[in-house]
Amino acid sequence: MLHFNNSLFGGRFQSVLGIMSKGVNLRELSNRLNLSQTTVSRALNGYPEVSAETRKRVAEMADELGYAPNSQARRLATGRSMAIGHVIPRSIHEMMNPIFLEFIAGAGETYSKHGYDMIISVVEDDHEEDAYRQIATRKKADGVIVHGPAADEHRHRLLKEINLPFVVHGRIPGAESETTWVDMNNRRAFERATNLLLDLGHQRISLLNGLEHMDFARRRRKGFEDALAARGLAADNAIMRSSDMTEPFGCDNAMEMLKSDNPPTAFLVSSMISAIGVARAIGQCGLETGKDVSIITHDDALSFLPNSGEVPIFTCTRSSVRYAGQRAAELLLDIIASPQREPSSLHLDAELIIGQSTGPVPGR
Amino acid sequence: MLHFNNSLFGGRFQSVLGIMSKGVNLRELSNRLNLSQTTVSRALNGYPEVSAETRKRVAEMADELGYAPNSQARRLATGRSMAIGHVIPRSIHEMMNPIFLEFIAGAGETYSKHGYDMIISVVEDDHEEDAYRQIATRKKADGVIVHGPAADEHRHRLLKEINLPFVVHGRIPGAESETTWVDMNNRRAFERATNLLLDLGHQRISLLNGLEHMDFARRRRKGFEDALAARGLAADNAIMRSSDMTEPFGCDNAMEMLKSDNPPTAFLVSSMISAIGVARAIGQCGLETGKDVSIITHDDALSFLPNSGEVPIFTCTRSSVRYAGQRAAELLLDIIASPQREPSSLHLDAELIIGQSTGPVPGR
DNA sequence: TCCGGCATCCAAACCGCTTTGGATTTAACT
DNA sequence: AGTTAAATCCAAAGCGGTTTGGATGCCGGA
Incomplete structure (x- = not known):
């Protein structure tokens, strides 16, 4: 009677009747083929010094036994962690x-x-x-x-x-x-966006930016300010904010500004998420987005916030992250x-x- | 003159003056200590058969040389990929x-x-x-x-x-x-949410659910239907939708329903993201959320969509994913x-x- | 006939760590 | 003093691949 020592199968032995595959290593595979590990390895990895016929044999046996090289071993040997x-x-x-x-x-x-x-x-x-x-x-x-x-x-x-x-x-x-x-091109994008607003006659534009210790946010701000400066306008700190780009960030700040003495007529926003908040604030003030107040947002083309359609909800600068x-x-x-x-x-x-x-x- | 063969340092040799650390392996480390690899390995891994003094020496030398075990090698040896x-x-x-x-x-x-x-x-x-x-x-x-x-x-x-x-x-x-x-507890959560709406007098409730081939969405729907059934009401397919939970999914569907002959007075929504869409639709219809139309959403406590504050924006069932x-x-x-x-x-x-x-x- | 060259294949070293199975030394007990 | 047990430490065998440096056989050309 055959005696099965479980450890022979690396403890992965599962069923005598089932496919007990998924446990072969290079050595076993090469034994079965009566070939050296070298040859098998080379055959599998597409090296030239192996005959077409041998390569085929190897490939067939490999997938019959469900062989796949152990990642760790390969990584150790090659020195690349992949x-x-x-x-x-x-x-x-x-x-x-x-x-x-x-x-x-x-x-x-x-x-x-x-x-x-x-x-x-x-x-x-x-x-x-x-x-x-x-x-x-x-x-x-x-x-x-x-x-x-x-x-x-x-x-x-x-x-x-x-x-x-x-x-x-x-x-x-x-x-x-x-x-x-x-x-x-963060700077250029925000410059263009700002120009669009300026062309539409907006002079008082709020910037709701990302955290300005981040490079991207600085560049966006620069684009905004450059565009204003080109028309002889200056940015007003009173209507510029910088934060994590959450929905409430957009809503709360927009709300506050809209209720102020000298509210902005347009918002330039760094993220769709915050822009949604701005839109909510506008609605809550009884105003209409795109009519009473304009919004341009940057759109990272997030899959769960599609801003497409024939006429997208938000005017935006779009770039797929x-x-x-x-x-x-x-x-x-x-x-x-x-x-x-x-x-x-x-x-x-x-x-x-x-x-x-x-x-x-x-x-x- | 000393001749440095770069390959001695595994190609990682960087500067004669700088710390040329970050390249030692166990063998080098044990050589430096005049100890066997076994002992060093055991010392480092907290095995008991090593004297306190030796262990200390090993630890010091190890961090002087900036030794850290190679993950692949360790993984190969232990058989655990960590x-x-x-x-x-x-x-x-x-x-x-x-x-x-x-x-x-x-x-x-x-x-x-x-x-x-x-x-x-x-x-x-x-x-x-x-x-x-x-x-x-x-x-x-x-x-x-x-x-x-x-x-x-x-x-x-x-x-x-x-x-x-x-x-x-x-x-x-x-x-x-x-x-x-x-x-x-998806079912229970949606049951409770539905009951809340029913208690508020809402009879016509729209369900904006996730994809219903997913288990969680089915359970939520069941909770919704169970609650209705308990009061002798039946769900109306005309105001139930199921989809990926995007913002437009919420907005478009809410809009359509609100404009219909028999609009819902409340929405039960599977995700904050879609709920935001619903709120937008309500606003666009000139209605007020929480007054003309109610929304309850499930809130996964996503960090970029905080729904907190003294009185959260959305009434919700909340569970932190x-x-x-x-x-x-x-x-x-x-x-x-x-x-x-x-x-x-x-x-x-x-x-x-x-x-x-x-x-x-x-x-x- | 002999030799170089090509096509195939192999044995063994190596990657860097863990772990088994002792060996050696020291301390502790009769 | 003679054993025993405990405390330390080590050599070497894996882990499962890749790769180096040949070995072997077969061929055509001189």
């Missing part, structure tokens, strides 16, 4: 924003297309540096994406020091030429594949799309 | 929803607290099964979380077959007792740590919170 890291500090993650998610989704598509894994670590703020160091020394990932660069960003220095390939989503002021990044995610991931994989060649950064342009939320300034 | 997988099929991910993100955020906290990595794979719909199989055979993760169970769910069978530990976010109908899950994520992750880690002991599932209760969006039916 994974990309995304570290998100608590502070960002407290306000876990959908834009991040959408970016991740895009990047994830690219990764899986290229056989890479995506690993995400949420860490305490003061452990962020640690997290990157660990990724590098423990070889957890072959590269990382840097999210949400601040105005006084420093992570890129660390990453260069520890020699961990990276791509920035956004731009690091002062380091544009020495880093690879994917960003949209998901697309940015895809491309950023591609750039990163490029860098990893050939570290010598400097891939060029990517400057995405936002479209300016006219929707229902803008109209000429009332009483003009 | 990672949890989340596979998200395209179809879900197309509509990459914020609820998922928030859950992930919660789970991520737990993982990092326990030294686990989180790996996310976005896959084509027809490769979902493959993805799970690969996770198991290639040992990519020690367990997975099953997201968004459908009414006719089958993934749990596969996972049991391939012996991959898992926890379900939500419940699998018919498999409640044989799987570990974390879910909120982030918390669910934390707990689901904990359960999963428990299962992995001690596979024999069946951890109990977790049934979260949603709070019913009165906000500004409900009021007695007009004209009562």
Whole structure:
């Protein structure tokens, strides 16, 4: 009688009758084929020094036995972890924003297309540096994406020091030429948006911006101010706000301003989510969006907030972050594949799309 | 003159003057200490058969050299990948929803607290099964979380077959007792919400539900219908909709119904996002939310859509998905740590919170 | 006939860690 | 003094792949 020692199957032995597959390793596979591990490995990985016939045999047996190489072993042997890291500090993650998610989704598509894994670590703020160091020394990932660069960003220095390939989503002021990044043209987009409002006769425009210690928000503000300045106007701090881009942020501030002595006739908003809040405030004041008060928002093309249709709800500057995610991931994989060649950064342009939320300034 | 061969440093040699750390492995470390790898490994991992003094020496040298064990090697040796997988099929991910993100955020906290990595794979719909199989055979993760169970769910069978530990976010109908899950009481929550509306005199209530091939949406609908039935009322298909929970879904449908001959006086909505849409529609019809028309929504406590304050904007049933994520992750880690002991599932209760969006039916 | 070259395939080293199965030393007990 | 037990430490064998450096056999050309 046959004696089965369970441990032979690595403890994964499941049923004598069932397919007991899913447990073979390279050694067993090569034994079954009467070939060396070398040959089998090469056959499977498409190396040339293996005859077509052998390769076929190997392939067939491999999938008959349900063989798939153990990731850890392969990673150890090759020295590549085949994974990309995304570290998100608590502070960002407290306000876990959908834009991040959408970016991740895009990047994830690219990764899986290229056989890479995506690993995400949420860490305490003061452990962020640690997290990157660990990724590098423990070889957890072959590269990382840097999210949400601040105005006084420093992570890129660390990453260069520890020699961990990276791509920035956004731009690091002062380091544009020495880093690879994917960003949209924030300044230009907000400049155009502002010009549109100015053309419609609006002179008193409120800016509801993202957190201005972030680079993107600074650029947007600059675009806004540049456009005003070009027409000899100055921004009024009384109607500019900066915060996490939540719905209530939009509503509360809009409400307050609309009720003030000198209310804005238009709002330029950094996110659809807050723009929805602004629209709510306008409604609650008994006013009509696009008629009494105009709104232009930036639209990241989030999937759960579609702003499409023949005439979109919101007039907006639109740029797909998901697309940015895809491309950023591609750039990163490029860098990893050939570290010598400097891939060029990517400057995405936002479209300016006219929707229902803008109209000429009332009483003009 | 000293001749430095870069490859000696694994190519990671950076500067003769700088700390050229971050490259040592266990062997080098043990050489420096004149100890065996065994002893060093044990010292570092807290095994008892090492003297306190030695342990201290090891620890000091380790962090002087910036030693950290290579993850892949450790994983290969221990057979545990120290990672949890989340596979998200395209179809879900197309509509990459914020609820998922928030859950992930919660789970991520737990993982990092326990030294686990989180790996996310976005896959084509027809490769979902493959993805799970690969996770198991290639040992990519020690367990997975099953997201968004459908009414006719089958993934749990596969996972049991391939012996991959898992926890379900939500419940699998018919498999409640044989799987570990974390879910909120969807039926009860919607029943209570409906009762509240009925108590306020609303008789004609619209249900804007999530996709009803999903288990959670079915339960919610059941709660709604049960409450109606208990008062001898029947649900009217004309004012019930089911879809991805986007903003326009809420707005468009509410608009259509409000303009109909027999409009609802209240809406029961499955997500804040759609509820915002409903509120917009109400405003556009010149009506007032909470006075002319009532809304109760489910609130997943998404960070970018806070619905708090003294009197929250929306009356809601609230349950934090982030918390669910934390707990689901904990359960999963428990299962992995001690596979024999069946951890109990977790049934979260949603709070019913009165906000500004409900009021007695007009004209009562 | 002999040799170089090509096409195939293999044995063994290696990746960096954990862990088994002792070996050695020291302290403690008869 | 002679054993025994406890405390430390180590050599070497995995874990499951990839990759280097040949070995072997077969062919055509000189």
